[in-house]
Amino acid sequence: MPVSRFANPGKxxxxxxxxxxxxxxxxxxxxxxxxxxxxxxxxxDEKQGETVxxxxxxxxxxxxxxxxxxxxxxxxxxxxxARHALTDVFCVAAAPVGAVLTAICLITGSIWGEPxxxxxxxxxxxxxxxxxxxxxxxxxxxxxxxxxxxETGSRAGSFLLLIGAVNIPIxxxxxxxxxxxxxxxxxxxxxxxxISPDMLRPLFVMGFAYMIFAAYIVLLRMRTELLSRRxxxxxxxxxx
Numbered sequence: 358m359p360v361s362r363f364a365n366p367g368k369x370x371x372x373x374x375x376x377x378x379x380x381x382x383x384x385x386x387x388x389x390x391x392x393x394x395x396x397x398x399x400x401x402d403e404k405q406g407e408t409v410x411x412x413x414x415x416x417x418x419x420x421x422x423x424x425x426x427x428x429x430x431x432x433x434x435x436x437x438x439a440r441h442a443l444t445d446v447f448c449v450a451a452a453p454v455g456a457v458l459t460a461i462c463l464i465t466g467s468i469w470g471e472p473x474x475x476x477x478x479x480x481x482x483x484x485x486x487x488x489x490x491x492x493x494x495x496x497x498x499x500x501x502x503x504x505x506x507x508e509t510g511s512r513a514g515s516f517l518l519l520i521g522a523v524n525i526p527i528x529x530x531x532x533x534x535x536x537x538x539x540x541x542x543x544x545x546x547x548x549x550x551x552i553s554p555d556m557l558r559p560l561f562v563m564g565f566a567y568m569i570f571a572a573y574i575v576l577l578r579m580r581t582e583l584l585s586r587r588x589x590x591x592x593x594x595x596x597x
Contacts (some may be wrong), residue, residue, distance in 0.1 A: 366443060366583050373576045380573045387566035394559030402556075408472050413559055415465040417567035418458045419487070423525060425455035425571060426490060429497075430522040433515035443579075445511035446586075448518065449501060450578035454571055456494035462487060482531040486524055493521040507586070 395413035402409035429448045436444035466484065467477045478484065497514050504510030552560070 366446075369443060370580060370583060373580055377573060377576055380569055380576070384566055384570035384573055387562055387569060391559055391562035391566045394562060399555050399559050400553070405473060408469065409556070411465050411469040412556075413563045415462060415469055416560060417564040418462040418465065420564050421567040421571050422455050422458040422462055422490065423528065424568060425451050425458070425575075426494070426518075427522070427525055429455070430518045430525075433518040436511060436515055442507070442586075445507060445514075446579050446582050447575070448497070448511075448514060450582050451575045452494055452498050452501070454574050454578070456491060456498065458567070458571065459487065459491040459494055463491060483528065486528045486531050489524050490521075490528060493517070493524065497521075
């Protein structure tokens with residue numbers, strides 16, 4: 358079955374309607390289990406104490422915001438080639454979700470940083486590059502809304518997404534390329550994770566919960582955007 362069949366808006370709406378209840382239910386179960394592990398079952402950190410529990414909100418938000426922006430940049434690239442409206446609908450739907458997640462990452466990072474580093478904010482390479490990610494999300498939202506014509510707005514927004522994709526590897530490698538206050542990666546290391554399995558389990562459960570819940574919200578917003586465009590097209594046809 359060609360993948361392009363799923364890019365049909367009508368088929369997408371039907372598939373989304375079927376899978377969304379399952380996705381939402383799985384996300385709720387994962388959040389419940391993840392919060393139990395994060396708040397009750399996992400131990401406090403030897404150095405950070407109970408403050409380490411912010412990690413279970415902060416890190417999954419960072420992962421999911423990076424995943425969403427990477428997906429939007431990929432959709433923008435596909436949209437340039439295939440010129441299908443569904444790629445633009447995905448980007449429009451995902452941008453506010455990514456912006457909120459990046460804001461959560463920045464806010465919880467500041468709350469975490471104050472007792473750990475003694476400062477709410479520093480112009481650290483990792484913090485600054487994540488702030489740029491937030492501004493890219495906001496810039497895309499504003500740029501996309503400044504055009505009444507969807508095709509023109511899609512092209513302009515896609516250019517911004519593709520240019521901004523350069524920031525993704527900078528965020529990931531910033532702790533290796535520069536001397537930063539932000540700790541280096543504790544998970545994706547050649548010698549294996551340096552985090553205790555008792556902390557690693559809730560972190561991954563919360564990470565999956567964030568990603569699946571974000572997928573649910575994006576699907577919901579995509580359906581709303583498609584319905585809005587249908588109504589807009591009907592109104593335009595009535596005025597002609």
